[in-house]
Amino acid sequence: MPQFILKTRQNMSAGRAPEISALPALFMRRKSIPAYSEKGLGPRLPDTKKAVLDLLEGEELSGFSGVGIAMPGIVDPEKKRVLGLYKKYEDSKEMDLEGWCREVFGLPAFLEMDSKLALAGELHMGCGRGYEDAVMMILGTGVGTAVSLGGKILRSRNYTAGALASHIIVNLRGAACTCPNRGCLEAEASGWALPGLLRRHPGFSESGISGEEKLDFRSLQKWVLRKDPVAEEVLLRCVEVWRAGILNLIHAYDPQLVILSGAVMNFQGLFQKLTEGIERCIWDCCGPVVIKEAEYPEDSVLFGLYYLVRNGGVI
Numbered sequence: 001m002p003q004f005i006l007k008t009r010q011n012m013s014a015g016r017a018p019e020i021s022a023l024p025a026l027f028m029r030r031k032s033i034p035a036y037s038e039k040g041l042g043p044r045l046p047d048t049k050k051a052v053l054d055l056l057e058g059e060e061l062s063g064f065s066g067v068g069i070a071m072p073g074i075v076d077p078e079k080k081r082v083l084g085l086y087k088k089y090e091d092s093k094e095m096d097l098e099g100w101c102r103e104v105f106g107l108p109a110f111l112e113m114d115s116k117l118a119l120a121g122e123l124h125m126g127c128g129r130g131y132e133d134a135v136m137m138i139l140g141t142g143v144g145t146a147v148s149l150g151g152k153i154l155r156s157r158n159y160t161a162g163a164l165a166s167h168i169i170v171n172l173r174g175a176a177c178t179c180p181n182r183g184c185l186e187a188e189a190s191g192w193a194l195p196g197l198l199r200r201h202p203g204f205s206e207s208g209i210s211g212e213e214k215l216d217f218r219s220l221q222k223w224v225l226r227k228d229p230v231a232e233e234v235l236l237r238c239v240e241v242w243r244a245g246i247l248n249l250i251h252a253y254d255p256q257l258v259i260l261s262g263a264v265m266n267f268q269g270l271f272q273k274l275t276e277g278i279e280r281c282i283w284d285c286c287g288p289v290v291i292k293e294a295e296y297p298e299d300s301v302l303f304g305l306y307y308l309v310r311n312g313g314v315i
């Protein structure tokens, strides 16, 4: 689901990031609704409007300075249009979300890609404070990436630079991706790719994990802890792919800091598996690279949205 944030004028006038201890107060009111992303964003707008108005409990919208919208695809933040995404909310490319926000809430809208917002959120309010050159890899249903150079989120002519690193091809004869290619990092290891990885394993039908109702990283962890060889091999394959992704990002963008985030990072011991000995694979001219887990994996996009609206659409 795209994530929305409404920001008060009071916060806007503060002029600087609030203290970390004050941050949870920003999100005192929150609500999640089902995504149904394959059905398009248009059919979700009435429920989105209702959820926001319910949250406000009658509070006047005139007290807010804007609406921030995080999209799971490439966004032009100046024209406030969605440029590219596959399989999720594909209809949003044709939509005027700013017009919708003006009409429904009477407020300006600010749009950006979710992974870029997550990196901005961590840089300004989370584990990336004090760093300017950073990359982020978010492991969830898909894989998100973003890059910051000189303290600014990297921005190229079509807004794709740094944001499509999960579609760098890591296996020339690999699995079909949601994009037009095969063997993308995301197609080789991600939440949506996991069921296919397991089912294609020759030992799958003999493995206990084949009896699981849902083939996700939670069930994979359960069978890895039981030392199931199929589960262990598939996990190892995912770790190899993600380590390659981290190294690709480091060698492409020369960061001081790599931030790892996303629900899959809850997998027991994953951070260690992804980082152990990786310094030996980094070109020595890249100097030391720090690798951290996101401080607010659930909320870094919201922090980024706060920053986006406060800065009038620039991160």
Ligand SMILES: [Zn+2]
Pocket (backbone or CB within 6 Å): 166, 167, 177, 178, 179, 180, 181, 184, 186, 187
């Ligand atoms: Zn792809």
